[in-house]
Amino acid sequence: MNYFSLNHNSPISTFKNAVIRGIAPDKGLYFPEKISPLPRAFFENIDNISNVEIAYQAICQFIEPEIPEKDLRKIVEETLSFDFPVVPINDQISTLELFHGPTMAFKDVGGRFMARCLGYFNKDSNREVTVLVATSGDTGGAVAHGFLGVEGVQVVILYPSGKVSDIQEKQLTTLGQNITALEVDGVFDDCQAMVKSAFLDEEITSNKQLTSANSINVARWLPQMFYYLFTYKHLKGKVKNLVFSVPSGNYGNICAGFVAQKLGMPAKHFIASNNINDVVPRYFKTGVYEPLPSHQTISNAMDVGDPSNFVRIQELFNNDFDQLRSNLTSYSFTDDETKEALSELYYTYGYIADPHGAVGYLGAKNYLKSNPKDHVVFLETAHPTKFLDTVEGVINTNVVLPPQILEVIDKKKVATSIATYDELKSFLLK
Ligand SMILES: *Cc1c(COP(=O)(O)O)cnc(C)c1O
Numbered sequence: 211m212n213y214f215s216l217n218h219n220s221p222i223s224t225f226k227n228a229v230i231r232g233i234a235p236d237k238g239l240y241f242p243e244k245i246s247p248l249p250r251a252f253f254e255n256i257d258n259i260s261n262v263e264i265a266y267q268a269i270c271q272f273i274e275p276e277i278p279e280k281d282l283r284k285i286v287e288e289t290l291s292f293d294f295p296v297v298p299i300n301d302q303i304s305t306l307e308l309f310h311g312p313t314m315a316f317k318d319v320g321g322r323f324m325a326r327c328l329g330y331f332n333k334d335s336n337r338e339v340t341v342l343v344a345t346s347g348d349t350g351g352a353v354a355h356g357f358l359g360v361e362g363v364q365v366v367i368l369y370p371s372g373k374v375s376d377i378q379e380k381q382l383t384t385l386g387q388n389i390t391a392l393e394v395d396g397v398f399d400d401c402q403a404m405v406k407s408a409f410l411d412e413e414i415t416s417n418k419q420l421t422s423a424n425s426i427n428v429a430r431w432l433p434q435m436f437y438y439l440f441t442y443k444h445l446k447g448k449v450k451n452l453v454f455s456v457p458s459g460n461y462g463n464i465c466a467g468f469v470a471q472k473l474g475m476p477a478k479h480f481i482a483s484n485n486i487n488d489v490v491p492r493y494f495k496t497g498v499y500e501p502l503p504s505h506q507t508i509s510n511a512m513d514v515g516d517p518s519n520f521v522r523i524q525e526l527f528n529n530d531f532d533q534l535r536s537n538l539t540s541y542s543f544t545d546d547e548t549k550e551a552l553s554e555l556y557y558t559y560g561y562i563a564d565p566h567g568a569v570g571y572l573g574a575k576n577y578l579k580s581n582p583k584d585h586v587v588f589l590e591t592a593h594p595t596k597f598l599d600t601v602e603g604v605i606n607t608n609v610v611l612p613p614q615i616l617e618v619i620d621k622k623k624v625a626t627s628i629a630t631y632d633e634l635k636s637f638l639l640k
Pocket of ligand 1: 566
């Protein structure tokens with residue numbers, strides 16, 4: 211499959227080039243030239259197909275023949291080495307738990323898939339690739355874990371000192387091997403700015419092959435469609451109208467859901483559930499898309515003022531405002547509402563959610579007020595223990611730490627402190 215740039219000012223790209231470059235030379239996002247629906251029989255028989263086979267069938271058109279079938283099947287299988295349970299909350303709402311992977315965030319799926327694709331393309335090259343990634347918390351851990359031990363790839367993670375949760379920091383700084391953590395004296399935006407400068411610095415790029423690993427990268431974005439299909443398989447025949455509520459920040463996850471719909475998955479509607487960073491809900495109200503500075507919230511992975519994947523969603527709907535609006539509803543919720551939702555989920559339904567999932571639950575409830583016959587699945591995008599202070603503060607209960615967390619909690623943090631771009635540069639050039 212070839213990819214074009216959504217800025218329409220770059221040459222057509224192979225999948226391999228899109229994965230290695232991340233972003234097109236004109237700074238546009240790569241988008242597949244064609245999306246062909248799967249045969250109707252695939253969806254009619256989906257309950258008899260294994261998850262790995264479903265995922266392979268869904269993604270092969272985007273990747274073959276650059277990665278041949280045998281190798282792609284192996285990549286898909288290794289990516290999906292954990293469960294994706296759909297847990298009922300009440301008759302009308304279920305949650306899709308996406309936190310059973312090694313770093314307990316849904317980003318594990320994209321991180322593992324992308325790492326294996328890059329490893330595949332790099333296996334016969336003697337030029338090492340450096341994945342440079344700025345993180346506000348979950349991305350760094352998922353990417354680092356995905357790339358751990360992948361030959362020919364070095365991962366350098368920049369994170370803001372004191373601004374990620376203790377558990378997230380442990381996940382970033384205790385892996386060793388080909389993973390290096392740089393603790394930046396600054397905020398997330400400083401980390402991001404340093405990464406951007408490095409990509410534009412010829413002294414570095416003439417010495418090192420750099421690549422990024424955020425959801426702009428097609429290899430991280432596309433595999434996220436898998437778990438929507440698994441959910442359809444699970445609920446097929448059990449619910450009438452299937453709707454997804456997706457806690458959204460950069461809109462990569464929900465955009466992958468729309469790709470699954472485009473492949474023919476019978477989902478009736480999507481809900482983008484946001485915290486107070488409400489650029490998209492505003493856009494639906496006013497018809498004007500206006501990026502805003504981001505505000506800090508308790509669902510901090512969604513503190514995004516200019517969602518990078520929204521252009522991909524617009525492309526999927528032919529840049530037609532009305533078509534988009536009939537498939538997508540978006541809401542915005544405050545931290546107080548989110549805490550109330552955490553409490554309601556726990557005290558009414560015995561379910562411990564994390565703040566991002568709680569925002570998704572609020573979206574589901576709002577939507578059901580005007581669509582009482584539908585069934586909404588909200589995505590639980592991280593395990594509650596990753597946001598331990600907030601969650602325990604609201605539900606007044608100690609949350610049991612899962613093995614993935616216990617494994618890192620007593621390990622010793624290893625990070626190099628940096629404060630300036632020059633320090634990053636000399637680190638990369640040494
Ligand atoms: C990254 C992240 C999100 C937002 O996902 P997008 O694809 O950027 O919309 C939501 N919840 C959690 C826990 C995340 O880590």
